[in-house]
Amino acid sequence: MVDERLEARVGHALRAKGWTICTAESCTGGLITHRLTNIPGSSDYVLGGVVAYSNRAKQSLLHVRQGTLIAYGAVSEQTASEMALGARELFGADLAVSVTGIAGPDGGSAEKPVGLTYIGLAGPDGLHTVQRHIWEGDREGIKAASAEAALQMVLDALVKS
Numbered sequence: 001m002v003d004e005r006l007e008a009r010v011g012h013a014l015r016a017k018g019w020t021i022c023t024a025e026s027c028t029g030g031l032i033t034h035r036l037t038n039i040p041g042s043s044d045y046v047l048g049g050v051v052a053y054s055n056r057a058k059q060s061l062l063h064v065r066q067g068t069l070i071a072y073g074a075v076s077e078q079t080a081s082e083m084a085l086g087a088r089e090l091f092g093a094d095l096a097v098s099v100t101g102i103a104g105p106d107g108g109s110a111e112k113p114v115g116l117t118y119i120g121l122a123g124p125d126g127l128h129t130v131q132r133h134i135w136e137g138d139r140e141g142i143k144a145a146s147a148e149a150a151l152q153m154v155l156d157a158l159v160k161s
Helices: 006-017 031-037 055-062 066-072 077-091 139-160
Strands: 021-025 046-051 095-101 116-122 128-134
Touching: 006 031, 006 139, 021 031, 021 077, 031 046, 031 139, 046 055, 046 077, 055 066, 055 077, 066 077, 077 095, 077 116, 077 128, 095 139, 116 139, 128 139
Parallel strands: 021 046, 021 095
Antiparallel strands: 095 116, 116 128
16 A cells, blocks of 8 residues: 655655755644654655754754844744755755744734744755745644645655756
8 A cells, every 4th residue: 555645755755866854843843854754764864853943943053043033033934944954954964844933823923923934945956945824723733734835845846856
């Protein structure tokens, strides 16, 4: 029986390319890494992940610049981008996926509402992109939607490359 879960399809695509992956997660709290490592044999391609919830952790572990956090905030395209680049460098992976957002129920504003999430992806040959999403729902739903979108983003990039 073929496993059709998104994380299994991502794993199959990573294996087919001989690539590795790592994660840098904030609002998802490790959910992407959890899903990736639910697949038997995922140690062949998952190098590791960082849950960098605080700005201090983003800076010290992923080398997100203080200037970026001051100018744009932790929940921004720029921070998601730097998180992905920092994780890729930290782990030496082919691909790095990052997520930063506001899972709620508090912490939102008119400019940055609850449900706002940025997903970053960094890879070889100049692969570097960030997606912006605004999810509806409760905290767990926002985390789940963010993890699903991140895995889909990875799969789409693997198929295109």
